[in-house]
Amino acid sequence: MSGIVVIGAGQAAGQAAASLRQEGYEGKVTILGDEAQAPYQRPPLSKAYLSGEIGMDRVLVRPENFYPDKDIDLKTNTTVTAIDRDNKTVSTESGDTYEYDKLLIATGSRPRILNIPGSDLEGIHYLRTIADVDGIRGAMQSATRLCIVGGGYIGLEVAAVAKKAGLDVTVVEAMDRILLRVTTPEMSEFYHNLHTGRGVNILVNTGVDGFEGENGKITAVVCGDNKVEADLVIVGIGIIPNVELAEAAGLECDNGIVVDDHCQTSDPDIYAAGDCTNHPNPILDRRLRLESVPNAMGQARTACSNMLGGDKVYSEVPWFWSDQYELKLQMVGFSADGDTSVVRGDKDANQFAVFYLKDGKVVAVDAVNSPKEFMVCKQLYGKPADAAALADPETELKSLLG
Amino acid sequence: MPTVKFIEFNGTEHTVDANNGESIMVAATSNLVPGIDADCGGECSCATCHVLIDAEWRAKLEPTTDTEESMLDLNPDRTEDSRLSCQIIVSDALDGIVVNLPEFQY
Ligand SMILES: Cc1cc2nc3c(=O)[nH]c(=O)nc-3n(C[C@H](O)[C@H](O)[C@H](O)COP(=O)(O)OP(=O)(O)OC[C@H]3O[C@@H](n4cnc5c(N)ncnc54)[C@H](O)[C@@H]3O)c2cc1C
Ligand code: FES
Numbered sequence: 001m002s003g004i005v006v007i008g009a010g011q012a013a014g015q016a017a018a019s020l021r022q023e024g025y026e027g028k029v030t031i032l033g034d035e036a037q038a039p040y041q042r043p044p045l046s047k048a049y050l051s052g053e054i055g056m057d058r059v060l061v062r063p064e065n066f067y068p069d070k071d072i073d074l075k076t077n078t079t080v081t082a083i084d085r086d087n088k089t090v091s092t093e094s095g096d097t098y099e100y101d102k103l104l105i106a107t108g109s110r111p112r113i114l115n116i117p118g119s120d121l122e123g124i125h126y127l128r129t130i131a132d133v134d135g136i137r138g139a140m141q142s143a144t145r146l147c148i149v150g151g152g153y154i155g156l157e158v159a160a161v162a163k164k165a166g167l168d169v170t171v172v173e174a175m176d177r178i179l180l181r182v183t184t185p186e187m188s189e190f191y192h193n194l195h196t197g198r199g200v201n202i203l204v205n206t207g208v209d210g211f212e213g214e215n216g217k218i219t220a221v222v223c224g225d226n227k228v229e230a231d232l233v234i235v236g237i238g239i240i241p242n243v244e245l246a247e248a249a250g251l252e253c254d255n256g257i258v259v260d261d262h263c264q265t266s267d268p269d270i271y272a273a274g275d276c277t278n279h280p281n282p283i284l285d286r287r288l289r290l291e292s293v294p295n296a297m298g299q300a301r302t303a304c305s306n307m308l309g310g311d312k313v314y315s316e317v318p319w320f321w322s323d324q325y326e327l328k329l330q331m332v333g334f335s336a337d338g339d340t341s342v343v344r345g346d347k348d349a350n351q352f353a354v355f356y357l358k359d360g361k362v363v364a365v366d367a368v369n370s371p372k373e374f375m376v377c378k379q380l381y382g383k384p385a386d387a388a389a390l391a392d393p394e395t396e397l398k399s400l401l402g
Numbered sequence: 403m404p405t406v407k408f409i410e411f412n413g414t415e416h417t418v419d420a421n422n423g424e425s426i427m428v429a430a431t432s433n434l435v436p437g438i439d440a441d442c443g444g445e446c447s448c449a450t451c452h453v454l455i456d457a458e459w460r461a462k463l464e465p466t467t468d469t470e471e472s473m474l475d476l477n478p479d480r481t482e483d484s485r486l487s488c489q490i491i492v493s494d495a496l497d498g499i500v501v502n503l504p505e506f507q508y
Contacts, residue, residue: 018434022434043442043445044443062431063428066432070434293441293443294448297441370472371469372473372476378508379508398476401476401478
């Protein structure tokens with residue numbers, strides 16, 4: 001038996017290691033990852049790990065000794081360069097070859113890189129890995145002016161941490177509002193006001209044309225005629241799924257590695273999970289490529305069960321969270337799916353939820369410091385609900401669950 | 403090293419060694435105890451680490467925070483024994499604690 005090989009050692013891979021053993025698989029498990037660390041969680045990288053509140057031990061998906069204890073061969077600093085489907089092997093940069101019976105591709109995604117004048121100046125960072133954050137944390141010690149390129153959740157989380165650490169923070173966003181890709185104008189406005197209220201400078205409709213520096217170090221971000229002075233820049237303009245290995249091996253890819261509802265690729269012995277997949281969601285009745293931890297974990301569990309002969313369908317309502325300052329945002333579904341929205345709670349008190357309905361059925365919620373509303377939406381998803389009752393603070397949420 | 407006894411919904415028991423300072427959730431997931439999903443990794447954001455702890459042990463725990471309470475309140479399997487295991491930190495005082503797992507996580 002050649003066993004199961006996992007490419008990538010991130011969130012999905014860490015969950016796969018646990019799931020395979022939990023399901024009773026006793027065969028060989030090899031995890032090949034190009035980073036230096038055992039699988040870790042990325043969400044804290046722009047939150048409590050960036051601020052220094054928690055250390056490395058708290059971000060690992062499983063403790064380091066978990067892998068040897070459970071007889072899982074975790075090979076870090078190991079980059080996979082090719083998949084040979086005919087011989088059922090994968091090969092690595094260092095020239096090693098690993099045979100597989102079943103292969104799980106969990107290569108995740110990587111930041112989209114800005115290729116404009118000055119991009120190689122010292123002081124321009126991206127945020128995806130522990131190594132990236134360690135670099136940023138070091139730079140934050142001496143920096144005074146941080147410019148964040150891109151007003152997405154990760155950029156805004158960093159803005160909140162940096163502001164608390166006493167830096168001058170400017171967020172530069174090319175679109176006409178922050179969070180445009182992921183939320184409604186109403187939520188964008190709320191977060192815009194939250195950040196400006198805390199002293200973050202936000203420039204919308206502002207594209208970045210280049211970077212200026214002195215002695216090889218960043219001094220300013222050039223936006224048309226405007227210049228934002230900065231001694232530290234963090235670029236967060238989206239991610240690209242890591243599909244190249246799969247593509248080169250002839251697996252079907254289309255904005256992600258195409259998998260079916262069993263997380264199986266176009267090769268029956270190869271599965272994929274996490275950020276790198278384009279997968280069907282039976283509840284939403286369409287294909288999705290998601291960038292979220294619950295998705296990586298859920299797909300990893302499903303793929304493992306099926307690699308071991310199970311018949312499990314991956315079918316979960318997408319959800320996500322973001323922590324900025326003392327505000328915890330929890331989201332279920334996609335607000336863009338709604339045709340009506342209702343607000344419950346008090347925006348001025350930073351405690352409210354926006355429910356989105358389509359044809360009278362609940363399809364999403366954005367819940368700010370409102371965990372009950374989040375929990376209710378997880379359960380009400382796809383079910384009819386009365387908009388007025390949702391909005392009425394007198395309505396006991398429990399009564400809506402029926 | 404304190405031990406934690408997890409009892410699955412079907413009655414299967416797992417007694418594991420836990421480290422002081424880590425959460426009950428981490429003690430479970432590090433030892434392949436099934437029945438705790440912990441999708442958010444312990445951020446009190448997901449409620450998929452729901453467990454049931456009887457009154458005697460519950461009395462030895464720190465009280466729930468508002469966030470934990472709200473997340474539990476709408477859990478369909480909630481009982482007065484309900485806690486989120488990522489919010490309970492293992493210490494010598496909890497040596498031998500018995501943790502029951504619900505049938506489902508939501
Ligand atoms: C700063 C930040 C904050 C985030 N916050 C949240 C949040 O609050 N909530 C949320 O739900 N999600 C959040 N996310 C997204 C979440 O972290 C990802 O969706 C999740 O990590 C995806 O897991 P994965 O296993 O698919 O990929 P990853 O965790 O990225 O793991 C993939 C691994 O494979 C490696 N790899 C790639 N190619 C190869 C190769 N050829 N050979 C060997 N190894 C390879 C990569 O280097 C990486 O280590 C955040 C992400 C970031 C970066
Ligand atoms: S692990 Fe998510 S709430 Fe406990």
